[in-house]
Amino acid sequence: ETGVTQTPRHLVMGMTNKKSLKCEQHLGHNAMYWYKQSAKKPLELMFVYNFKEQTENNSVPSRFSPECPNSSHLFLHLHTLQPEDSALYLCASSGGALEYNEQFFGPGTRLTVL
Amino acid sequence: GQNIDQPTEMTATEGAIVQINCTYQTSGFNGLFWYQQHAGEAPTFLSYNVLDGLEEKGRFSSFLSRSKGYSYLLLKELQMKDSASYLCAVRDSNYQLIWGAGTKLIIKP
Numbered sequence: 001e002t003g004v005t006q007t008p009r010h011l012v013m014g015m016t017n018k019k020s021l022k023c024e025q026h027l028g029h030n031a032m033y034w035y036k037q038s039a040k041k042p043l044e045l046m047f048v049y050n051f052k053e054q055t056e057n058n059s060v061p062s063r064f065s066p067e068c069p070n071s072s073h074l075f076l077h078l079h080t081l082q083p084e085d086s087a088l089y090l091c092a093s094s095g096g097a098l099e100y101n102e103q104f105f106g107p108g109t110r111l112t113v114l
Numbered sequence: 115g116q117n118i119d120q121p122t123e124m125t126a127t128e129g130a131i132v133q134i135n136c137t138y139q140t141s142g143f144n145g146l147f148w149y150q151q152h153a154g155e156a157p158t159f160l161s162y163n164v165l166d167g168l169e170e171k172g173r174f175s176s177f178l179s180r181s182k183g184y185s186y187l188l189l190k191e192l193q194m195k196d197s198a199s200y201l202c203a204v205r206d207s208n209y210q211l212i213w214g215a216g217t218k219l220i221i222k223p
Contacts, residue, residue: 004156042118043157043201043213056210090156102147103211105156 002026004106006091012112013081021076021109023091030095032074033103034066037088049074081113116140118214120202125220126192134187134200134217142207148176148187149201151216157201160187189219197221 004025013019025032034046048056049068063085065077074091088108095101117139126132138146145164149157163169163178163185175188187200199216206212 040122040215042215043203043211045210048210102159102162105158107156 004091004093004104006089006106006109008109009107010110010112012114013078014114015081015083017081018077018079020078021089021091021111023074023076023106025072025074025091025093025104025106027093027104029093029101029104030071031093031101032068032071033092033094034074034076035090035092037090037108043090047076078111081111083113086111086113116206116212118202118204118212120200120214120217122215123218123220125222126189128192128194128221128223130192131188131190132192132219134189134202134219136185136187136202136214138183138185138202138204138212138214140204140206140212143180144205144207144209146176146178146185147203147205147211148185149203150198151201152198160200192221194221194223 007022031050033048036044036046045058046060047066052068063080067075088110090108091106092103094103120136147162148160150160151157161169161176163176166178166180168175168177173190178185199218201216202214203211
C-alpha cells in the first residue's frame with residue numbers, strides 16, 4: 001500500500017448506529033487531518049493531529065469522535081449521526097502541521113445517513 | 115471572517131487555454147495551494163505559491179499577488195483529462211488551510 005488509504009469507501013448507516021472510519025498513511029508524515037466535503041461547499045476541516053496530539057477541533061459536534069493511536073493511523077468514530085452529516089469524509093496527511101508541506105489526501109469515505 | 119472566492123463552473127475547449135481565478139481574504143497568509151479533484155477521487159496537489167509571481171509547472175502555471183489577495187491557475191493545451199474541479203486554498207496565520215468551494219472545469223472537444 002502506498003499513499004493514504006481509507007476504509008470503508010462507502011458507508012450507509014442509520015441514525016442510531018455506531019461506526020468507525022479508518023485512515024492509514026504510508027508516507028512517514030507527522031500530521032493527519034479529517035475533512036468533510038459536501039457538494040458545492042468548501043472543504044471543512046474537522047480535526048488535526050500533529051505528532052499524535054490533537055491540535056485543532058473546529059467546533060465539531062460530539063457525535064464525531066477522533067482517535068489517533070500513532071502517527072500512521074487515524075480513526076473517526078461516528079454515533080447518533082444526522083442526515084445532514086451525509087458527505088464525503090476525507091483524510092489527509094502532511095509532513096508536519098506547521099511546516100510547508102502539501103497535504104496528501106485519501107480517496108474518502110462516502111457516508112450516507114438514513 | 116475568512117473567505118475564498120472562485121467561480122463555480124467554467125467551460126473551455128480542448129487545446130485552448132483557461133484561467134481560473136481565486137481571491138481571498140484571510141487572517142494572515144502563509145501560502146496558497148491549488149489542488150485538482152476528479153469526480154469521486156481525492157484532491158491532488160498541483161502548485162504552491164508563497165511569493166508574488168508566476169510558478170510554472172509544465173502545462174500548469176499559478177500566479178500570486180499578495181497585495182491584491184489574488185491568484186490564478188493557468189492551464190494550457192487543455193486535454194479532456196483536465197476536466198475536474200480545481201480547489202484554491204490559503205494557509206492562514208494559524209497554519210490552517212482555508213478552502214474555496216472549487217471550480218468545476220468542463221472541457222469540450
